[in-house]
Amino acid sequence: MSLSPLILERPGRWRLFGLVCIVIISFLPALPLVLAATGQAPTDLFSKFQGFLPLLLKSLVLSLSGAAMALCLGLFAGVFYSLYEFPGRKLFMFLFLLPIMVPPLLWSVGINNLATVPALGYLPLHGPPAFILVTVMVTFPLVTASTVAICSGLTSSQCDAARMASGEGRLFMLATRFSLPPAAVASCLGGFLMLSSPGPAMGLGIKTAVSEILVSFSALYDMRLAAAQCLLLSVSTLFIAILVLAAAGTRSMELLSPSSRAVEPVFHKRMSFLATLYSGTCCLLLVVFPACGLLIPAIAWPDVPAMVGTLSRTLPYTLFYAAGSAAVATVLGFTMAFFMGRFPAARFLGTVSLLLIFSMPASLTALGFVYAGARSPAWTDFMFRSPLAVCLAQGVHLFPVPAVLAARFFGSMPQSWPFAAELQGISLGRFAMRILAPLASVFVLTGFVLTLLLSAADTGTVLLIHPPGAQNLPLAIFTIMANAPENQVAQLCLLYLVLASVLLLLVSAVWNKGKSWKPA
């Protein structure tokens, strides 16, 4: 490989240094607490863990069962979407992505409401089966999206060759096998998201590891125990993530680098019919059915003043936390991707670090903020006890999402920007302004909005560190869901669903615009 004249495009130890700095920044808030937790006597910890370990095992089993089911369902949905053109294809993808864009506790509210419908009494909509269903709903979009992303690494000529040699069925199976490793990684991440989210379990009335962590903090105010429990949860999830990553091999890295000649979906009578049928069934089971649980009580007994009151109180903070977290995450994500560059070793290291950060429970970072806030002087309040604290804590936890997108952006760029500019006969500055910046803005905005939606959906962090009078909408739903009338809770959930849908439409519009954009 010829070396670029631009030093920033060359390999070197400084990349490793940059990566390490970002990883340290993301772990910094939790560090004092982790050190305090690990400083406890092992015998003391062991006695306190006696009740926690069975819960951890139960949570892992439930989350991974849901993740495995989502993997089976989402893999086929993603392959259908990538290879075939069928009626409602884009609408189905939009609906598939919706469950991950809203707090999982909303789905638990919907399922709880459906459980009270006498005609549905025979369905297992309580306890662990309901929790598994919510896990499938949350993980399914991640598996589908990653399958679509990995399938975009297939070229049209590869697909045509397989199609002519062995037929559609064989092509489908080959594409499925090709997508399996990264999809498995994505399903793991979905499972981890559920592992670190206290809302759904509490909403469905079951005790899990993360709800026990909340109890350790809130009821016993034993922050060291809570941190130690968080650490144990992180170690368990990391162990599983490493196992899956090792099994997935280097294929999972392909999520970071798209092909420039991606496969085009084609219309095939039999396969397109199957794709419509399959996607429709998945949509009905995983999106429409639970959404009915929100729709029915909300429409049956609307309480508009209550909804307007809650919305006007919480919307500014919902937007602020989400936008602030997204801004922090986007900056960190793009910086991380810059240090990863196009170099396999740095990319591998970066991917492992991102996985590690994403598998760490959000509550560990949040607890770190609470711990530091209680021990710091008053002038630090702007960092630990203000709305900014929520943005920093969520941003640090969620930056792997824009980092992956940014890595895709750097992967799709020419190996050397000065060479590319020279080839086109323009200066590097003009190349950056007219070609790189517009393309990067698509990735920046997509990363920003996706993180915005994910951070808005997180209740764990906001619950622990929001300042007085600064609730966001999901937290308002979380605090009233046990006592308020069902219609009030359901209509707030429905409202959130509508807001998330609008933002998701914006993302897809920007993404399509970016894909069709050609340099002037």
Next chain:
Amino acid sequence: MDIYKIARACMLMACMSLFFCLASCGRQEQKQEVVVYTSVDDIFARPVAARFEKLTGIRVKLVTDTEETKSTGLLNRLIAEKDRPVADVFWSGDPVRAAILKEKGVSAPYRSPAGKGLPDKFSDPQGYWTSFSTRARMLIYNSEKIPPEKRPLSVLDLADERFKGMACMANPLFGTTSMHAAALFQVLGRQGAERFFQDFSANGGRLLASNGDVKNSVAKGTCLIGLTDSDDVSVAVSQGKALGFVFPDQNGMGTLLIPNCAVLIRGAPHHEQAKKFIDYLLGPETEKMLAESSAAQIPLRPGIKGPALFPPIEKIRTMDVNYPELAHTLEEIMNGFLKEWTDRNS
């Protein structure tokens, strides 16, 4: 849409976020506001706070808790923030937490002139907390599956063989159930209370996450009887749920009352506003408002019309408990029998 416009919109959004962030991070001590932590349900506390804002122009920053960690979550937060408090007032849903705050040195004495007419027996003699409007711990039963003549009458019926595997209560480490557990230890004695809890689990009794879950489970028929608070009962009845209710032990140890308490936080950043809020809480208008709300709280002050659903306080046989003493009992059993029993049975 032009891609440059999208990029500009993105930048504008980021700038606005930054501006809002900087604006919100400034010093706020001098503002006309009061920070109130409350373990009372959000849907009941918020209208009361809104009325105070309307009357005085002082903004109320309300911090409520999730159902599962109610009472204990905010209590521990207050203790942690003791040296540099954020809260001005703790509006407690029960007197036990208020007593714990006094012991930990988190609260300050304040005898509000508005507390005139409230009975002394529910409040701290030194003025560290003052009680007003009360809830009661009630037994509920599924009225479609249990005829009135077979309904439970005593808390001890939760361990009765008639309701084997079909009785429930909330996690006793939290909220009003923890206070009820401590009250049972005081009234029945250590052995009697431990036997009750052990009989309950031996009888297949279920531990649920919250009082709200108890209400829902009994209404759905998943459980037949349960122990919950009178405000949960009132909401369920107003929603037309198939629930019957009983003030337990009217021929025995009596029903446990859980009055609200107003607590002034020591070193409150908005001291004067905090006193005004406490004056407002203890006034007869607030008792009336809480009685008329869906919480259906029973006024402690004589002469104020109570909720239609429940009898006035004079007609209820109440459990004779010493609230400050309950706080000691609770601390003791939370780190001993109750924690172990809950871990074993949840």
